Amino acid sequence: AYNAGASAVIIYNNAPGVINGTLGNDFTLDIPVLAVTQADGAALASTAGLTMRVQTDTFRGQATTSNVIAQTSGNTDNVVVAGAHLDSVNAGPGINDNGSGSSSLLEVAEQMAKVKPVNAVRFAWWGAEEASLVGSTYYVNSLTAEEKEQIALYLNFDMVGSPNYVFFVYDGDDSDAIGAGPGPAGSAEIEKTFEAFYSQRGIPFKGTDFSGRSDYGPFIAAGIPSGGLFTGAEGIKTAEEESIWGGTAGIAYDPCYHQACDDIDNLSSKALDVNSDAIGFAVLQYAMSTVDVNG
Numbered sequence: 148a149y150n151a152g153a154s155a156v157i158i159y160n161n162a163p164g165v166i167n168g169t170l171g172n173d174f175t176l177d178i179p180v181l182a183v184t185q186a187d188g189a190a191l192a193s194t195a196g197l198t199m200r201v202q203t204d205t206f207r208g209q210a211t212t213s214n215v216i217a218q219t220s221g222n223t224d225n226v227v228v229a230g231a232h233l234d235s236v237n238a239g240p241g242i243n244d245n246g247s248g249s250s251s252l253l254e255v256a257e258q259m260a261k262v263k264p265v266n267a268v269r270f271a272w273w274g275a276e277e278a279s280l281v282g283s284t285y286y287v288n289s290l291t292a293e294e295k296e297q298i299a300l301y302l303n304f305d306m307v308g309s310p311n312y313v314f315f316v317y318d319g320d321d322s323d324a325i326g327a328g329p330g331p332a333g334s335a336e337i338e339k340t341f342e343a344f345y346s347q348r349g350i351p352f353k354g355t356d357f358s359g360r361s362d363y364g365p366f367i368a369a370g371i372p373s374g375g376l377f378t379g380a381e382g383i384k385t386a387e388e389e390s391i392w393g394g395t396a397g398i399a400y401d402p403c404y405h406q407a408c409d410d411i412d413n414l415s416s417k418a419l420d421v422n423s424d425a426i427g428f429a430v431l432q433y434a435m436s437t438v439d440v441n442g
């Protein structure tokens with residue numbers, strides 16, 4: 148979660164005010180409270196010395212978060228970026244969303260020590276995805292035109308071990324007529340790479356929305372070919388999907404999506420096992436060559 152920290156700005160009934168304290172703890176304000184108001188607009192307090200508590204369920208503030216970026220050796224004119232968001236919503240620990248993607252990516256990064264990549268692989272663990280893709284947006288906006296040019300492609304992993312999973316691949320070519328249309332040129336080839344992984348193992352897969360609902364959004368907005376995996380969030384599994392992947396039709400792919408119960412039990416070990424291999428497969432393929440994406 149991105150809620151820790153000593154200094155915060157609260158906006159209550161649209162009135163901003165600076166407070167100092169830790170979420171969930173009582174603290175005493177040492178400044179006059181001018182900007183904290185009740186829902187009816189009346190001032191809650193206007194003098195110093197008031198004891199207050201910031202509750203996570205009413206927190207609508209700001210905190211500082213970080214992206215964590217690590218890069219292998221290899222050609223830095225042809226960088227393969229692979230990312231997963233590290234934060235969760237405040238409601239819960241975020242094990243499927245997105246401990247699943249961030250831990251799988253960490254394992255792949257560690258395994259990269261065994262190979263000598265041709266292209267540099269830049270692993271990114273994004274902060275504050277849940278606050279509207281803040282970390283990944285900041286990163287892409289921070290790049291110069293030349294640095295953007297040096298990125299061959301972006302791979303995204305957000306929710307890859309859902310308990311009631313389907314093996315979804317971002318629909319970069321729009322051939323499934325899902326989402327907002329095809330991604331930047333090269334995205335279709337990335338989709339094919341993931342499809343080849345599943346096909347070679349006789350595992351069924353399905354296209355899913357490629358409209359920007361995770362950290363690949365800022366990358367496709369910048370014209371960088373992108374792709375990734377997903378095993379489902381609040382969407383409801385259909386009877387047809389149950390017949391293909393098992394699980395339970397009529398309930399969500401992740402019944403604990405954005406809830407306190409997104410804990411260590413909220414995973415399919417099968418989905419996580421398959422998809423961590425898929426992540427390794429795609430990262431390693433592109434570490435060695437990106438000709439199918441960029442020519």
Ligand code: PHE
Pocket residue numbers: 244276277305306360361362377380
């Ligand atoms: N970005 C969403 C979240 O973190 C999950 C999601 C990922 C939804 C990919 C759709 C596609 O909550």
Ligand code: ZN
Pocket residue numbers: 236244277405
């Ligand atoms: Zn989420």
Ligand code: ZN
Pocket residue numbers: 232244245276305306361
């Ligand atoms: Zn997520």
Ligand code: ZN
Pocket residue numbers: 317318319320321322323338354
């Ligand atoms: Zn497709």
